[in-house]
Amino acid sequence: MTARRNGPRPARLGPGDVVRVGAAGLRARRLRVVLSALGIAIGIAAMISVVGISSSSRADLDHRLAELGTNMLTATPGKTEYGTTATLPETAVPMVARMDAVESVSAVGVLPETSVYRNELVPAEETNSIGVYATLLNLPDTLRATMAAGHWLTEPSVQFPTVVLGAEAAQNLGFDEITGQSQVVVGRQRFTVVGILAPAPLAPELDLAALIGWSVAVRDLGFNGHPTSVYTRIRSDAVAAVRTLLGRTVNPAAPYEVRVSRPSDALAAQAATDQTFQNLMIGLGAVAVLVGAIGVANTMVISVLERRTEIGLRRALGATRGQVRLQFLVESLLLSAIGGAGGVLFGIIATSVYAATRQWMVVVPPWATAGGMAATLAVGTVAGLYPAMRAARMTPTQALTGS
Structure with missing residues (x-):
């Protein structure tokens, strides 16, 4: 007489349940793929847009400097030997106008x-x-x-x-x-x-x-007639020479009390500040790309675990370790490339929109887009290498039995 088992019978999954479980797993896998690609896209877009906006700003600055010229010097009062603010002579403008290389000179005086x-x-x-x-x-x-x-x-x-x-x-x-x-x-x-x-x-x-x-x-x-700023437009080939003589010409009695500057240098310093900000934002973009790379690696590792049966079946049908390794590595590269291409596109769009609001010409350096795509391919290679090697090490028996 056969002994009857006590306790509830284990639940059996019907065909509909199997389909639902498979569909849920497929949706989860797709979501991981999308999020991984999105992480890379955000990082690349940040880098492209920062470089593009900075380059567009630099191009606008160069255009403005070409129109305004870099051949203007400004003379303003400095400090006396007693630490007080100096005064420019009333004769400063006609004295500067006598210099051979001077094209025009003007002045303002504060009240x-x-x-x-x-x-x-x-x-x-x-x-x-x-x-x-x-x-x-x-x-x-x-x-x-x-x-x-x-x-x-x-x-x-x-x-x-x-x-x-x-x-x-x-x-x-x-x-x-x-x-x-x-x-x-x-x-x-x-x-x-x-x-x-x-x-x-x-x-x-x-x-x-x-x-x-x-x-x-x-x-x-x-008004006492003493200028506080003397603006001098000089021939472009004589800026350096006039700059050394301008203080002595404005105030021959006390040239050390005259401060001479070139306004375009301030604009160039502003561009250098923008370059520092650009480097900071590129660093933040690189961090975002690194986070995306971790997401790609995680996605590929989980993919290897979920697709053991597929790997075992391919190995049983004659696929070599190299072919399995190449399959997963190509998938990783494809995932990263999709994210990188989307990031480059979004970065160009962001640059174009921002430049349009500032009425700048749109400049996205080719090296930035090429570098962005190269970075994504490098990320895909590094992130997919370990999962690909792990998949290739599986024997058909291990893959099919899940051991």
């Missing part, structure tokens, strides 16, 4: 005790940090500055209280456009606004300034 207001009702402390500068009429020609609205000061207009506002000064005072009735209060006197200056990259201090004629400043506002 330290004078403020600008929209009207007389504005409290005295609300100056919006706008400075008042006396200026020579050839200033835009020397700076290669342009007008955003209205016109520049003219010889007839400087006989009257007229003013040109810098770009930021106009914004702070609420002037989007100007009419014949546009006026501001400079000191205690009303001045008619005749123009708004466009941003001046070579003289950014003028963006937050109200510019009035030199003679009006002396006559009505007590």
Whole structure:
């Protein structure tokens, strides 16, 4: 007589259950593949977009420098031997104009005790940090500055209280456009606004300034006639030579009290700062690529474990270890390449969108895209090497029995 087993019978999976379990495993595998490729895509996209945005910014800077020129020097007061702020002589501009290599020279002089207001009702402390500068009429020609609205000061207009506002000064005072009735209060006197200056990259201090004629400043506002910035445009082949002589020419009695700079150097320094930021972001992108590589390796290892039966069957049908190794290595490379291609595409799109918002030309260096794809292939090789070797080491018996 056969003994009957006690306890519940083990549950049996029907055909429908097997299909559902298989489908769930397939979805999980697809999700792992997508996430692994996405990790690489994010890293490559970050690297491409950072390089592309930086290169586009550099191209825009080069274009602006080509228009503005790198042959302008600025002389400003330095320090005296007693540590106080020096004063440039009134004769600085005509002295500099005598130099052979000088193409044009202009100047501005700050009025330290004078403020600008929209009207007389504005409290005295609300100056919006706008400075008042006396200026020579050839200033835009020397700076290669342009007008955003209205016109520049003219010889007839400087006989009257007229003013040109810098770009930021106009914004702070609420002037989007100007009419014949546009006026501001400079000191205690009303001045008619005749123009708004466009941003001046070579003289950014003028963006937050109200510019009035030199003679009006002396006559009505007590200006002492001493310039505070002398802008000198020089022949391109003589910049270095003039730079060494400019301080002695501006103030022969005390050349050490004159500070000479080239505004384009400040823009170049800004580009160097952008390069440092670019290197930082590339490093972060590399970390993202490393995380993606770990995801690829994890996906391939799990794939080897889930596909033991397939590996055993292939080995039983005559597949060699090298063929199995090559199969999994190619799959890893394909997974990484898909992520890399998507990352390059997303990076180019991000660069194009950002450059369009800043009105830059789009520049994505070929080495960046080539390097991004090379990095993904290297990641795929390294990440897939161990899983491929592990799959190749399985014997048909081990693979089919799951041991």
